Amino acid sequence: MNKSIPFNKPYLTGKETYYINDAVNTGKISGNGKYTKKCQTFFEDKYGFKKCLLTTSCTDALEMAAILINLKEGDEVIMPSYTFVSTANAFILRGAKIVFVDSKKDHPGMDEDAIEKLITDKTKAIVPVHYAGVSCDMDKIMDLAETHRLFVIEDAAQAIDSYYVGKDGIQRALGSIGHLSAFSFHETKNIISGEGGMLAINDSQFEARAEIIWEKGTNRSSFFRGEVAKYEWVDLGSSFLPSEIIASFLWAQLENLNDIQNKRKAIWTTYSLKLNQWASNNNIKLPSIPEYATNNAHMFYLTFDNNFNRTKAIEFLKSNNILAVFHYISLHTSSFYKSKHDGRKLLQSDRYTNTLLRLPMYYELSDVEIDRIINSLKEYKV
Amino acid sequence: MNKSIPFNKPYLTGKETYYINDAVNTGKISGNGKYTKKCQTFFEDKYGFKKCLLTTSCTDALEMAAILINLKEGDEVIMPSYTFVSTANAFILRGAKIVFVDSKKDHPGMDEDAIEKLITDKTKAIVPVHYAGVSCDMDKIMDLAETHRLFVIEDAAQAIDSYYVGKDGIQRALGSIGHLSAFSFHETKNIISGEGGMLAINDSQFEARAEIIWEKGTNRSSFFRGEVAKYEWVDLGSSFLPSEIIASFLWAQLENLNDIQNKRKAIWTTYSLKLNQWASNNNIKLPSIPEYATNNAHMFYLTFDNNFNRTKAIEFLKSNNILAVFHYISLHTSSFYKSKHDGRKLLQSDRYTNTLLRLPMYYELSDVEIDRIINSLKEYKV
Numbered sequence: 195m196n197k198s199i200p201f202n203k204p205y206l207t208g209k210e211t212y213y214i215n216d217a218v219n220t221g222k223i224s225g226n227g228k229y230t231k232k233c234q235t236f237f238e239d240k241y242g243f244k245k246c247l248l249t250t251s252c253t254d255a256l257e258m259a260a261i262l263i264n265l266k267e268g269d270e271v272i273m274p275s276y277t278f279v280s281t282a283n284a285f286i287l288r289g290a291k292i293v294f295v296d297s298k299k300d301h302p303g304m305d306e307d308a309i310e311k312l313i314t315d316k317t318k319a320i321v322p323v324h325y326a327g328v329s330c331d332m333d334k335i336m337d338l339a340e341t342h343r344l345f346v347i348e349d350a351a352q353a354i355d356s357y358y359v360g361k362d363g364i365q366r367a368l369g370s371i372g373h374l375s376a377f378s379f380h381e382t383k384n385i386i387s388g389e390g391g392m393l394a395i396n397d398s399q400f401e402a403r404a405e406i407i408w409e410k411g412t413n414r415s416s417f418f419r420g421e422v423a424k425y426e427w428v429d430l431g432s433s434f435l436p437s438e439i440i441a442s443f444l445w446a447q448l449e450n451l452n453d454i455q456n457k458r459k460a461i462w463t464t465y466s467l468k469l470n471q472w473a474s475n476n477n478i479k480l481p482s483i484p485e486y487a488t489n490n491a492h493m494f495y496l497t498f499d500n501n502f503n504r505t506k507a508i509e510f511l512k513s514n515n516i517l518a519v520f521h522y523i524s525l526h527t528s529s530f531y532k533s534k535h536d537g538r539k540l541l542q543s544d545r546y547t548n549t550l551l552r553l554p555m556y557y558e559l560s561d562v563e564i565d566r567i568i569n570s571l572k573e574y575k576v
Numbered sequence: 577m578n579k580s581i582p583f584n585k586p587y588l589t590g591k592e593t594y595y596i597n598d599a600v601n602t603g604k605i606s607g608n609g610k611y612t613k614k615c616q617t618f619f620e621d622k623y624g625f626k627k628c629l630l631t632t633s634c635t636d637a638l639e640m641a642a643i644l645i646n647l648k649e650g651d652e653v654i655m656p657s658y659t660f661v662s663t664a665n666a667f668i669l670r671g672a673k674i675v676f677v678d679s680k681k682d683h684p685g686m687d688e689d690a691i692e693k694l695i696t697d698k699t700k701a702i703v704p705v706h707y708a709g710v711s712c713d714m715d716k717i718m719d720l721a722e723t724h725r726l727f728v729i730e731d732a733a734q735a736i737d738s739y740y741v742g743k744d745g746i747q748r749a750l751g752s753i754g755h756l757s758a759f760s761f762h763e764t765k766n767i768i769s770g771e772g773g774m775l776a777i778n779d780s781q782f783e784a785r786a787e788i789i790w791e792k793g794t795n796r797s798s799f800f801r802g803e804v805a806k807y808e809w810v811d812l813g814s815s816f817l818p819s820e821i822i823a824s825f826l827w828a829q830l831e832n833l834n835d836i837q838n839k840r841k842a843i844w845t846t847y848s849l850k851l852n853q854w855a856s857n858n859n860i861k862l863p864s865i866p867e868y869a870t871n872n873a874h875m876f877y878l879t880f881d882n883n884f885n886r887t888k889a890i891e892f893l894k895s896n897n898i899l900a901v902f903h904y905i906s907l908h909t910s911s912f913y914k915s916k917h918d919g920r921k922l923l924q925s926d927r928y929t930n931t932l933l934r935l936p937m938y939y940e941l942s943d944v945e946i947d948r949i950i951n952s953l954k955e956y957k958v
Contacts, residue, residue, distance in 0.1 A: 204603055211597050214821070218593060223586055223770035224763040250632040250771070253792060253815035267649065267671075279792050279809045286812060287669075289649075381606040388605035388819030389632070410635060410661050411912065427661045427910035430668060433635035437770030439596075439821055528809035530793065 199567065201517040204381040205557035207450040213442035225435030226409075229442040234392075236448050241355075241367035243375070243394035245401050247408050248441055249434045252351045252378030252391035256284035256321075258434055259347045259374040259393065261407050262400045263319055265290050272312055273321040273349075274304035275526040275543040281323055281349050282525055290318070294526045294535060297542040300482045301325065302550065305542070306334040313338070319345040324353035324368050327384075327492035328483055332358045332371045346372035350394075353377070354385050355455055356490035365488075373397040379444055384454060384492055387444040390436055407431045457557050458491035461564060465494045465553060468568045494553045495521070501548040507574055508551065514570040518553050521546070581949065583899040586763040587939035589832040595824035607817030608791075611824040616774075618830050623737075623749035625757070625776035627783050629790050630823055631816045634733045634760030634773035638666035638703075640816055641729045641756040641775065643789055644782050645701055647672050654694055655703040655731075656686035657908040657925040663705055663731050664907055672700070676908045676917060679924040682864045683707065684932065687924070688716040695720070701727040706735035706750050709766075709874035710865055714740045714753045728754035732776075735759070736767050737837055738872035747870075755779040761826055766836060766874055769826040772818055789813040839939050840873035843946060847876045847935060850950045876935045877903070883930035889956055890933065896952040899936065905929050 217229055225248075234246040249255045265271070267289030273281055275294035282292045293312050295304045302325040309320060320339055322330040339346045353368040354377055360366065369375035374397070379390035395404050405415045411431025416422045447454070466480060473480050479497040483489050498504040504520065511518045524543040526535040553567060599611055607630075616628040631637045647653070649671030655663055657676035664674045675694050677686045684707040691702060702721055704712040721728045735750040736759055742748065751757035756779070761772035777786050787797045793813025798804045829836070848862060855862050861879040865871050880886040886902065893900045906925040908917040935949060 204605055206600060210600060211593060214596055215593050218588060221586055222763075223768070225771050250636075250818070251815035254632075257814065279794055279813070280815060282809075283793050283813055287814065289671075381604075386605070388821045389607050389815065389817065390819070411665050412661055424905070426905050427664075427907060427912045429912055431661070431665055432639065432669065433633035433662060433771065435771065436632070437772070437822060439770045439825060440819060443821060523806070523808050525809060530809045530811055 196515050196566065199516045199554050199559075199563050201519050201552065201554050202382050203556045203558055204386055205454065207446050209446040209449065210443045213446050214439055217438040217442035223438050225437055227438040227441070229438050229445050230435070233441050233444050233448060237392065237394070242370045243367070243396060244398060245395040245404070247393045247395070247404060247434070248436050248444070249391040249393055249408075250436045250440075251389055252349075252376045252380070253280035253284060254432075254434045255376035255391045255393035256280060256347070256349065257287060257432070258404065258407055259376060260285050260288045260290070261430055262374060262404060263345045263347070265318055268316060269318040270314060270316045271319045271321060272309055272317060274323050275524045275540050276302050276325070276522050276546050277323045277349065277525065278351065278522060279525065281321060282531070285319075285321070291316075291534070292525075292531065293317070294540060294543070296540040297546055299542055301328065301484070302546045303328065303330050306331045309335070309338055313342050313344070317342065317344055319347055321347045321349055322372070323349040323351070324356065326481060326495065327353045327356040327368070327490035328481070329353070329356065329358040329368055329487035331484070331486060333361050336371065345374070348372035348375035350375045351378035352383065352492045354383065354490065355451065356492075357488040359486050369394045370396055374400060384458060384490060385444070385447045385451060387436070387440045387447065390440050390444060403429065408434045454557055455490065458555065459489070461555060461559055462489065462491035462494050464561075464564050465568070469571065472572050491555070494555050496551045496553065497546070498549040498551065504549050504551050507571070510574045511567075511570055514566070516554065516567055516570055518551050521550050521552055523547050578897045578948065581898045581936050581941075581945050583901050583934065583936050584764050585938045585940055586768055587836065589828050591828040591831065592825045595828050596821055599820040599824035605820050607819055609820040609823070611820050611827050612817070615823050615826050615830060619774065619776070624752045625749070625778060626780060627777040627786070629775045629777070629786060629816070630818050630826070631773040631775055631790075632818045632822075633771050634731075634758045634762070635662035635666060636814075636816045637758035637773045637775035638662060638729070638731065639669060639814070640786065640789055641758060642667050642670045642672070643812055644756060644786060645727045645729070647700055650698060651700040652696060652698045653701045653703060654691055654699060656705050657906045657922050658684050658707070658904050658928050659705045659731065659907065660733065660904060661907065663703060664913070667701075667703070673698075673916070674907075674913065675699070676922060676925070678922040679928055681924060683710065683866070684928045685710065685712050688713045691717070691720055695724050695726070699724065699726055701729055703729045703731055704754070705731040705733070706738065708863060708877065709735045709738040709750070709872035710863070711735070711738065711740040711750055711869040713866070713868060715743050718753065727756070730754040730757035732757045733760035734765065734874045735872065736765065737833065738874075739870040741868050751776045752778055756782060766840060766872060767826070767829045767833060769818070769822045769829070772822050772826060785811065790816045836939055837872065840937065841871070843937060843941055844871065844873035844876050846943075846946050847950070851953065854954050873937070876937050878933045878935070879928070880931040880933065886931050886933050889953070892956045893949075893952055896948070898949055898952055901934050903928070903932055903934060
C-alpha cells in the first residue's frame with residue numbers, strides 16, 4: 195500500500211519554537227506583547243489594513259466586528275449559506291437574523307447580484323466570504339453598502355495574501371476593503387498559529403473602540419500610552435487577545451510568507467495544468483478565478499456533476515490512501531437554522547454542498563505525491 | 577539602588593518548550609488534541625469536576641456558562657462588584673442585567689447574607705467569585721440557589737487547588753460545587769499558560785451541550801466518537817478551544833503543581849508570620865481565611881485604614897524598587913455601569929477599592945527578597 199497522503203499537514207518553517215522560546219524566556223507570555231505588535235505591524239504595512247488586532251480565532255474577530263457595529267436583536271445580516279458556522283454564529287450571538295444568499299454558478303462565493311433584493315430596513319451588514327481565498331466582487335458589494343448605508347465585514351478566513359482588482363484598476367488586499375475584516379490562522383490555513391485569527395479595521399471610526407473591546411472592555415491600552423490616569427471598565431468586551439506564545443509562532447510563519455505562498459501556488463498550478471483535460475472529459479469543473487481576483491492557492495477543489503460521482507471519487511482516492519474531502523453543508527439546511535431560514539431555495543449552495551471536493555494542498559506535498567494524486571484521479575472512472 | 581522586585585513573574589517549570597515542541601512536531605497544533613485531553617483528565621481526576629473543557633481564557637469559560645444557562649435579555653445575575661470586568665461582561669454580552677452585592681467586612685468576597693434580598697423573579701444565576709482563591713460560603717449560596725431555583729457559576733479564576741469544607745465536614749475543591757465553574761491560567765495565576773482558562777461542568781445536564789458550544793455549535797465531537805454519521809451546525813457556539821501549543825505549555829505546569837503550590841504557600845506563611853505584629857500596630861489588616869476555606873496562596877494582600885495610607889505605602893515601596901499594586905475598582909462605580917446600577921451603596925466594595933494592596937507573590941521570590949519587602953514595610957510609617 196502506498197504511503198498515506200493526508201488532506202492537510204501544518205507546515206513549520208523551523209523557527210516557531212525558537213521564537214516561542216524567546217517569548218517565554220522574556221517572561222511576557224500573556225497577550226499584547228512584542229510578538230503581537232510585530233505581527234500586527236507586519237500586516238498593516240504589507241496589506242494596507244488601517245489597524246490590526248490579533249485574536250484567538252477568526253470566530254473571535256467576527257464576534258468583535260458584530261459588537262463594533264452595535265448589532266442588536268432583530269437586525270439582519272446577509273451572508274452566503276455555503277460557509278463555515280462561525281460566519282453566522284458570530285452575528286447570531288448578538289441576536290441578529292441571518293439572511294442567506296445563494297452561491298454563484300461558477301464559484302462557491304456569494305452571488306453579488308442576488309443581494310440587493312434581500313436588503314430590508316433591518317439589514318445592518320453584508321458579510322462576503324472569500325471562498326478559497328478568491329475575492330467576491332467587492333465593487334458591487336461596496337456600492338450596495340454605500341447606497342443602503344450598510345457595513346461590510348469581510349470573512350477573509352481563507353484569504354491572506356490575496357487581492358481584488360477594482361473598476362479603478364487598483365489592486366487591493368482582501369481584508370482591506372470592507373469596514374472590518376476577519377482572518378484565520380487555524381492550522382488548515384496558508385499561514386498558521388494552531389488556533390488564531392485577526393481583526394483588520396479599515397474604517398477609523400472603529401479603531402479606538404476595537405482596542406477597548408479587545409482588552410475586555412477596559413481602556414487599558416490608553417492607560418499604558420499615558421492617555422488616561424487609571425484604567426477602568428468603559429464598554430462591553432471579552433478576552434479576544436491571544437498569548438504571546440501564539441503570536442511568536444505566527445511571527446515565524448510571517449517571515450516565510452513569500453516562500454510558503456510560492457510553494458502553494460506552484461502546487462495549485464500543477465494541479466490545474468495536469469487535470470485540465472481530464473476534468474473537461476469527465477464533466478468535472480476546476481476552480482474558476484474571476485478577472486478581478488488573484489489566487490492565493492489556499493485550496494484546490496473539483497466540482498462534480500453529482501453527489502454520487504463525488505462520493506465515488508472520495509472512495510476511490512481513499513482506496514489509494516489519499517484523503518480528499520468535501521466541505522461545508524449549506525447552513526440554511528442545518529438542524530440549527532433550517533426552521534429560522536425563510537424557505538428560499540439556494541440551489542447553488544446545495545450543489546456545492548453535494549459536489550465539491552477538495553484535494554490535498556500543503557507546503558510539503560511533494561511532486562511525486564502530486565503526481566500520485568493526479569494519476570489516481572485519472573484512473574477514476576465517472 | 578536595590579534590584580527591582582516585580583509584582584509578578586510568570587514561573588516556568590522548564591518543560592514548557594519541551595512539550596510545545598512535542599505538540600508542534602506531532603503536527604497537531606489546533607485544539608482538542610493530546611495535551612488538551614491530558615490536562616482535562618488531570619483536572620477531572622484530581623479535583624472531582626465532572627467534565628472539563630479548556631478554553632482560551634477564563635472570560636471565555638464564563639461566556640460558555642452564560643450560553644449554557646440560556647441567559648436572555650433582561651435576566652438578572654447576582655455577583656460581587658469587587659471583581660474583574662470579565663465576570664460581568666460575560667453575562668452582559670447575553671443581555672443580562674447585573675445586580676451587584678457588597679463584599680464582606682472581613683473579606684473582599686461577596687456577602688452571602690446580602691444575596692437573598694436581591695433575588696427577584698428575573699434572577700437566573702449567582703456568580704460567587706473566590707477572591708484570592710479563598711472560598712465563599714458555598715453552603716449558604718447553594719442553599720439559596722436550590723430554594724430559588726437558580727444556577728451557581730463559580731468564578732474560580734484565582735482558585736485552582738483550593739477547597740471548601742461544607743457543613744457536612746466534606747472538603748470539596750473550589751470549582752466542583754457550583755453547576756458550572758470558570759478557571760484562569762493567565763500569566764498572573766498560580767498555574768499558567770500565558771492566556772488560558774477552563775470550564776468545569778458539574779451538572780451533567782450541561783455536558784453534551786457544552787461540548788457542542790465549545791466546538792463552534794457543531795456536533796463534531798460526537799462525530800469523531802462515531803455517534804452521528806456527519807457533523808453539522810446544531811446550536812449556538814464559538815471557537816472556545818485553545819491551541820495544543822497552549823495546552824502543552826499548561827501540561828508542564830500541571831506536572832509541577834504540588835511544587836508550585838508548596839512554594840507559594842511557604843511565601844504566604846512567611847509574609848503572614850513576619851507582618852502580623854507590625855500590621856496590628858499600624859491598623860493594617862492581613863488576609864483572613866474563614867474556617868470553611870483553605871488557602872491556595874494565590875495572593876497576599878494588606879488592607880489599610882484609608883486610601884491615603886495605601887497610596888503612601890505604594891509610593892514608599894516603589895522608592896525601594898518594590899512593586900506592590902492595588903486591585904479592582906468597584907464595577908458599580910465604573911464609567912460603563914454606574915448609570916445601569918440601581919444606586920445601592922456598596923461600602924465594603926468601595927473600601928477594598930481604596931485600601932487593598934497586593935504584595936509581590938511568585939514562585940521565584942527569594943527569602944532575601946521577601947525579607948527586603950517585609951523590612952521595607954516595617955520602615956514605612958503610617
